[in-house]
Amino acid sequence: xxxxxxxxxxxxxxxxxxxxxxxxxxxxxxxxxxxxxxxxxxxxxxxxxxxxxxxxxxxxxxxxxxxxxxxxxxxxxxxxxxxxxxxxxxxxxxxxxxxxxxxxxxxxxxxxxxxxxxxxxxxxxxxxxxxxxxxxxxxxxxxxxxxxxxxxxxxxxxxxxxxxxxxxxxxxxxxxxxxxxxxxxxxxxxxxxxxxxxxxxxxxxxxxxxxxxxxxxxxxxxxxxxxxxxxxxxxxxxxxxxxxxxxxxxxxxxxxxxxxxxxxxxxxxxxxxxxxxxxxxxxxxxxxxxxxxxxxxxxxxxxxxxxxxxxxxxxxxxxxxxxxxxxxxxxxxxxxxxxxxxxxxxxxxxxxxxxxxxxxxxxxxxxxxxxxxxxxxxxxxxxxxxxxxxxxxxxxxxxxxxxxxxxxxxxxxxxxxxxxxxxxxxxxxxxxxxxxxxxxxxxxxxxxxxxxxxxxxxxxxxxxxxxxxxxxxxxxxxxxxxxxxxxxxxxx
Amino acid sequence: xxxxxxxxxxxxxxxxxxxxxxxxxxxxxxxxxxxxxxxxxxxxxxxxxxxxxxxxxxxxxxxxxxxxxxxxxxxxxxxxxxxxxxxxxxxxxxxxxxxxxxxxxxxxxxxxxxxxxxxxxxxxxxxxxxxxxxxxxxxxxxxxxxxxxxxxxxxxxxxxxxxxxxxxxxxxxxxxxxxxxxxxxxxxxxxxxxxxxxxxxxxxxxxxxxxxxxxxxxxxxxxxxxxxxxxxxxxxxxxxxxxxxxxxxxxxxxxxxxxxxxxxxxxxxxxxxxxxxxxxxxxxxxxxxxxxxxxxxxxxxxxxxxxxxxxxxxxxxxxxxxxxxxxxxxxxxxxxxxxxxxxxxxxxxxxxxxxxxxxxxxxxxxxxxxxxxxxxxxxxxxxxxxxxxxxxxxxxxxxxxxxxxxxxxxxxxxxxxxxxxxxxxxxxxxxxxxxxxxxxxxxxxxxxxxxxxxxxxxxxxxxxxxxxxxxxxxxxxxxxxxxxxxxxxxxx
Numbered sequence: 001x002x003x004x005x006x007x008x009x010x011x012x013x014x015x016x017x018x019x020x021x022x023x024x025x026x027x028x029x030x031x032x033x034x035x036x037x038x039x040x041x042x043x044x045x046x047x048x049x050x051x052x053x054x055x056x057x058x059x060x061x062x063x064x065x066x067x068x069x070x071x072x073x074x075x076x077x078x079x080x081x082x083x084x085x086x087x088x089x090x091x092x093x094x095x096x097x098x099x100x101x102x103x104x105x106x107x108x109x110x111x112x113x114x115x116x117x118x119x120x121x122x123x124x125x126x127x128x129x130x131x132x133x134x135x136x137x138x139x140x141x142x143x144x145x146x147x148x149x150x151x152x153x154x155x156x157x158x159x160x161x162x163x164x165x166x167x168x169x170x171x172x173x174x175x176x177x178x179x180x181x182x183x184x185x186x187x188x189x190x191x192x193x194x195x196x197x198x199x200x201x202x203x204x205x206x207x208x209x210x211x212x213x214x215x216x217x218x219x220x221x222x223x224x225x226x227x228x229x230x231x232x233x234x235x236x237x238x239x240x241x242x243x244x245x246x247x248x249x250x251x252x253x254x255x256x257x258x259x260x261x262x263x264x265x266x267x268x269x270x271x272x273x274x275x276x277x278x279x280x281x282x283x284x285x286x287x288x289x290x291x292x293x294x295x296x297x298x299x300x301x302x303x304x305x306x307x308x309x310x311x312x313x314x315x316x317x318x319x320x321x322x323x324x325x326x327x328x329x330x331x332x333x334x335x336x337x338x339x340x341x342x343x344x345x346x347x348x349x350x351x352x353x354x355x356x357x358x359x360x361x362x363x364x365x366x367x368x369x370x371x372x373x374x375x376x377x378x379x380x381x382x383x384x385x386x387x388x389x390x391x392x393x394x395x396x397x398x399x400x401x402x403x404x405x406x407x408x409x410x411x412x413x414x415x416x417x418x419x420x421x422x423x424x425x426x427x428x429x430x431x432x433x434x435x436x437x438x439x440x441x442x443x444x445x446x447x448x449x450x451x452x453x454x455x456x457x458x459x460x461x462x463x464x465x466x467x468x469x470x471x472x473x474x475x476x477x478x479x480x481x482x483x484x485x486x487x488x489x490x491x492x
Numbered sequence: 493x494x495x496x497x498x499x500x501x502x503x504x505x506x507x508x509x510x511x512x513x514x515x516x517x518x519x520x521x522x523x524x525x526x527x528x529x530x531x532x533x534x535x536x537x538x539x540x541x542x543x544x545x546x547x548x549x550x551x552x553x554x555x556x557x558x559x560x561x562x563x564x565x566x567x568x569x570x571x572x573x574x575x576x577x578x579x580x581x582x583x584x585x586x587x588x589x590x591x592x593x594x595x596x597x598x599x600x601x602x603x604x605x606x607x608x609x610x611x612x613x614x615x616x617x618x619x620x621x622x623x624x625x626x627x628x629x630x631x632x633x634x635x636x637x638x639x640x641x642x643x644x645x646x647x648x649x650x651x652x653x654x655x656x657x658x659x660x661x662x663x664x665x666x667x668x669x670x671x672x673x674x675x676x677x678x679x680x681x682x683x684x685x686x687x688x689x690x691x692x693x694x695x696x697x698x699x700x701x702x703x704x705x706x707x708x709x710x711x712x713x714x715x716x717x718x719x720x721x722x723x724x725x726x727x728x729x730x731x732x733x734x735x736x737x738x739x740x741x742x743x744x745x746x747x748x749x750x751x752x753x754x755x756x757x758x759x760x761x762x763x764x765x766x767x768x769x770x771x772x773x774x775x776x777x778x779x780x781x782x783x784x785x786x787x788x789x790x791x792x793x794x795x796x797x798x799x800x801x802x803x804x805x806x807x808x809x810x811x812x813x814x815x816x817x818x819x820x821x822x823x824x825x826x827x828x829x830x831x832x833x834x835x836x837x838x839x840x841x842x843x844x845x846x847x848x849x850x851x852x853x854x855x856x857x858x859x860x861x862x863x864x865x866x867x868x869x870x871x872x873x874x875x876x877x878x879x880x881x882x883x884x885x886x887x888x889x890x891x892x893x894x895x896x897x898x899x900x901x902x903x904x905x906x907x908x909x910x911x912x913x914x915x916x917x918x919x920x921x922x923x924x925x926x927x928x929x930x931x932x933x934x935x936x937x938x939x940x941x942x943x944x945x946x947x948x949x950x951x952x953x954x955x956x957x958x959x960x961x962x963x964x965x966x967x968x969x970x971x972x973x974x975x976x977x978x979x980x981x982x983x984x
Contacts, residue, residue: 144549
């Protein structure tokens with residue numbers, strides 16, 4: 001190889017290397033950009049996340065004053081680190097979770113400290129050789145028993161963290177006692193620093209932009225019901241329109257997908273309800289607000305969502321049933337769906353505004369009378385000639401599932417009514433005074449109620465209202481769905 | 493009041509008090525008894541809980557040797573407490589959760605230690621007055637950034653605990669550095685004790701009766717599919733028999749309820765899959781076993797469970813459709829349900845035994861041909877005279893939902909097949925060699941497949957087989973459902 005070609009090869013390599021470096025740099029740039037836009041979205045979805053992060057930073061900085069400020073350091077010394085640790089592990093997203101962990105940690109530290117000092121006194125009695133054996137025995141027994149207790153469902157739900165801290169403190173103090181003679185002071189310092197750290201968290205989490213798990217649960221319950229409402233309000237038009245307008249521009253169909261997040265909402269709701277029980281009265285919620293009832297409402301909402309999941313399969317099914325058959329039940333089915341949807345919307349609104357759900361009653365009655373109409377329509381023998389049963393089946397199924405949905409709606413309404421009376425919701429009629437409900441929508445539904453046998457162009461009249469509303473309220477929906485960091489807090 | 497009556501009153505009070513004390517004692521006795529029987533049940537449901545508790549006790553006792561044994565104490569001193577703490581918080585029910593927490597804790601401690609030492613060096617440069625300000629600034633910034641990072645879904649899923657420990661260690665070490673000049677030694681001691689504690693947990697959790705999250709996820713997936721299978725195998729008989737045998741003794745219907753636990757299985761599956769990814773190869777599972785595919789199978793299983801939830805509403809519905817109508821489609825519907833059930837059972841079995849799911853194919857074909865039969869039956873016009881459509885609707889809905897179930901079953905089969913090829917399941921035919929499948933059952937289904945147009949007494953012939961099987965396999969089902977403590981581990 002002569003020199004010239006060698007230098008050419010070298011140049012070629014350099015050029016290739018350079019272009020690779022450029023590609024890498026570009027790739028890196030895109031990744032960094034993606035990363036930052038993700039981070040931005042994370043903060044925008046729920047600005048409370050940013051606030052929470054700053055609050056944690058503040059609490060930690062405050063507690064580190066124990067190290068910097070001489071008089072404080074003189075009284076606590078290295079024990080101050082327990083305050084720092086407590087802040088890190090206790091500060092959670094919601095007030096309820098923070099309070100729950102703080103109270104658990106405080107009480108468990110106190111109990112375990114007392115018991116550990118007792119265990120230490122007992123162990124001393126058995127002499128210098130017996131002491132580690134007795135101590136080891138105590139540590140083993142309490143760790144095994146407490147760990148097993150953590151499997152007990154009731155304990156697990158509320159005191160899991162307390163049991164963990166109990167094991168921790170008992171082991172640390174009883175074992176330290178073997179080396180440190182001033183055990184009482186050790187226990188006392190640990191307890192007081194834990195209390196200082198815990199109360200710092202609780203105070204900051206309550207005073208600075210508090211995030212209430214109860215409020216989140218309340219909003220989640222309402223918005224889950226509303227998600228079903230959006231689907232049901234849209235379903236009738238969506239299912240029956242196909243034949244009518246084929247060439248229409250693609251609309252936003254996201255309101256038909258919203259219910260899917262309801263299907264798996266149980267763990268989130270349970271966590272929030274658990275946290276909410278620790279919270280003091282806040283805003284419109286008393287201390288003993290019936291949080292359990294929210295879980296009941298949530299269970300019924302999911303129950304309804306399962307039916308809707310079955311129903312949604314018929315929106316895009318291959319066999320749709322003959323158009324003629326579908327048009328015959330179009331009116332009643334659309335009405336059942338629409339009125340259930342409106343009833344659910346009223347229920348969601350009633351929860352949100354904490355008013356008695358009077359507005360839902362007429363819609364439920366309407367949906368039930370539509371279901372009855374459907375029954376008589378089916379009985380009336382409009383059908384029996386020249387019809388292929390095969391083509392009736394999908395339509396019949398949709399009708400039948402809608403009847404199920406109407407029943408589910410009634411159950412949800414009943415549970416919301418219970419909630420309203422347990423939580424003393426206000427008694428005003430939401431449907432007529434609520435500023436969020438557009439007037440035309442309301443009047444339209446009354447029209448539909450009064451002349452149920454006349455064909456009303458519900459399809460067109462309503463489609464505009466339900467196409468807009470999900471968009472209008474999407475910020476709040478987003479907001480509530482992004483208030484879902486709480487399962488995270490359950491994982492710590 | 494004279495003395496006599498006063499003593500009478502006193503006696504009466506005493507007697508009343510005594511009987512109250514007796515009642516209280518009895519009440520207390522019952523409560524204690526209930527408590528202990530609950531505890532016993534907790535242990536019997538999943539004996540691994542007892543073993544786990546003893547393992548935690550053992551690990552903690554081992555680690556406390558750092559205090560008792562002079563040479564060990566000489567080298568670590570009070571830092572030994574970090575080992576104790578690590579054991580308490582890292583030791584989880586499953587190997588995967590323990591490993592995940594241990595690795596997170598180890599790496600986070602290392603990283604945070606290095607950064608904190610760096611921050612300390614920087615802070616020193618700014619003089620005695622500037623130092624606490626710079627340190628406080630660093631603590632604030634890292635706490636806020638790390639806390640925000642914990643909201644990032646990908647971080648949250650795998651490194652949440654690591655981020656927590658990062659905040660903890662960084663704060664502790666950088667702040668301690670203000671008082672303690674030998675910072676490197678502090679960081680080094682903390683790291684080594686954390687590693688000792690963590691490895692103690694990992695070693696004990698792997699060597700002594702290991703609980704593998706992967707194995708649990710595997711079993712859970714299989715048993716969830718089987719729960720649907722039991723429902724479907726029983727559904728046909730249950731739905732169509734009513735008219736036939738009314739006065740029969742009440743049988744055990746629990747197999748019709750089993751599917752309900754599938755509806756809310758998502759959070760449990762996600763947690764297990766997350767833990768499983770940390771686990772090394774064990775038993776029949778490789779290190780990079782396709783755990784994600786289990787989540788996919790699980791999602792489709794839940795999808796099917798939603799349909800079954802809708803279906804189950806028709807078992808106890810008020811309107812059942814006329815018996816004559818029901819008997820017309822009885823054979824095909826029973827067959828669809830039964831064959832889907834058998835297919836699902838084969839799929840569950842294939843997962844359990846880790847063999848390719850060949851056995852399911854014929855059943856799926858059978859169920860599909862039954863669905864086709866149903867279509868032609870509906871088309872054949874067996875119906876159109878003198879029938880009330882109202883009475884056809886519920887029956888048509890059941891038929892339609894069963895068709896959905898058949899489709900779902902096929903999707904599940906497809907995903908299990910993918911799983912089988914991803915995880916290299918063995919290629920033997922499970923259906924013919926499996927010792928768990930009774931022969932008559934098998935031959936029966938072949939009979940059914942070959943002569944689909946002949947009326948076979950599937951109703952009677954099969955009912956015995958599916959009534960027994962849930963009982964046969966109920967211990968394993970219990971076992972798997974009680975392997976559900978893992979969500980607990982997610983909450984720590």
